[in-house]
Ligand SMILES: Nc1ncnc2c1ncn2[C@@H]1O[C@H](COP(=O)(O)OP(=O)(O)OP(=O)(O)O)[C@@H](O)[C@H]1O
């Protein structure tokens with residue numbers, strides 16, 4: 235099926251994923267690549283609606299399994315409506331978060347189990363995995379501090395979890411990196427924006443070289 239390339243960004247809150255994915259999209263487009271930049275949960279109308287429900291701070295009663303299922307549902311719709319068609323049309327799809335977020339946040343940090351969360355997601359993604367995942371590694375405290383300093387960013391239900399939760403998220407990601415070393419590549423996200431951008435560009439280079 236795939237003619238394009240599916241690339242995802244992962245990491246704790248405030249790691250700089252959105253900043254760097256925007257920069258990558260802009261620089262690759264200027265070099266003549268066809269880029270589709272998108273995000274999870276969201277990226278299309280139905281998934282954005284599901285995002286509002288999941289991240290609404292007033293939904294304090296949400297059960298962890300409900301949360302995991304809603305992320306998987308948003309993922310399914312986003313894949314079918316946007317990601318798969320773009321890949322079929324030969325685009326490089328840059329997606330801010332994907333299934334590894336569910337594995338790290340719901341599987342590991344919420345304690346639902348990484349394999350259990352993977353199994354509900356397999357129903358949604360039908361084996362479609364990224365060719366490359368950039369994992370933006372940062373101490374959660376530093377990432378959260380960035381979000382607090384830069385006040386424009388909406389604070390969502392997951393941001394309000396305590397530091398111990400966000401530390402577990404990071405541990406979860408580090409375990410996933412060990413499990414999928416070929417796919418998940420580490421970016422030191424504590425560096426300056428320009429340095430992080432350079433690391434990401436270097437990791438993309440070998441994959442995209444023949445895609446113009
Ligand atoms: N390398 C960096 N150094 C300092 N500040 C940064 C860096 N990268 C991003 N920022 C700033 O930190 C804030 C969070 O960045 P960004 O939204 O890109 O992170 P994110 O990983 O997408 O966060 P989240 O997943 O929580 O939405 C932004 O205000 C951004 O300008």
Ligand SMILES: Cc1cn([C@H]2C[C@H](O)[C@@H](COP(=O)(O)O)O2)c(=O)[nH]c1=O
Pocket residue numbers: 247273274275305331332333334335336337339340390392393
């Ligand atoms: C896809 C996905 C996301 N999450 C969490 C991670 C963040 O706290 C929010 C999304 O907010 P962002 O500003 O767009 O990063 O949702 C999750 O827990 N599980 C997932 O599968």
